[in-house]
Amino acid sequence: MFPGPYGRLLYGERPLRLARGDGQKARFGLTFNYNFATLLPMSQQTTFGQRLRELRKAKNLTQRDLAAKVSARLKAEDRRGFDFTYLSKIENDKTPPPSVAAIIQLAEVLEADANELITLAGKTPPNLGKTLKESESARTFFRSAFDADLTEEDWKKLSQELKRRTKARENPPKSGD
Helix, strand or coil: CEEECCEEEECCCCCCEEECCCCCCCCEEEEECCCCEEEEEHHHCCCHHHHHHHHHHHCCCCHHHHHHHHHHHHHHCCCCCCCHHHHHHHHCCCCCCCCHHHHHHHHHHHCCCHHHHHHHCCCCCHHHHHHHHHCHHHHHHHHHHHHCCCCHHHHHHHHHHHHHHHHHHHCCCCCCC
């Protein structure tokens, strides 16, 4: 739980949501994308289940077909299967999104962006958790950025600066330049 100017940010099995300090339901949802966070009215926010259904239909797959393909991939990794009835409950927002491992397999079968689906599910990408666990500097940066109460514009500038530095590191100036 993180305090903020608009109430508290709560997290758990569901995507982060904004809760008002007076106990009333918030009318906005907080959606995290790979590079930024966006505050959207709840009515405009796509759920994990809705997005999953859109992607499945775009590939002309039935729930049974998609579940069978994901189940086979998960079983190849010595994980539990994936049933079409479970997929139906996910698509209809009757049950929380599946594990990150299942989301990654769903993304691969649907040729979709795994980070988008992981974000919609309100889960942390595995590489982020690993990085934060292994790097004190990453943890310090994350805490500092979060504690700074950055605006959307601040996040955009920070993201642009990071991209600029990454590009400069990948393409160093040639000697004699």
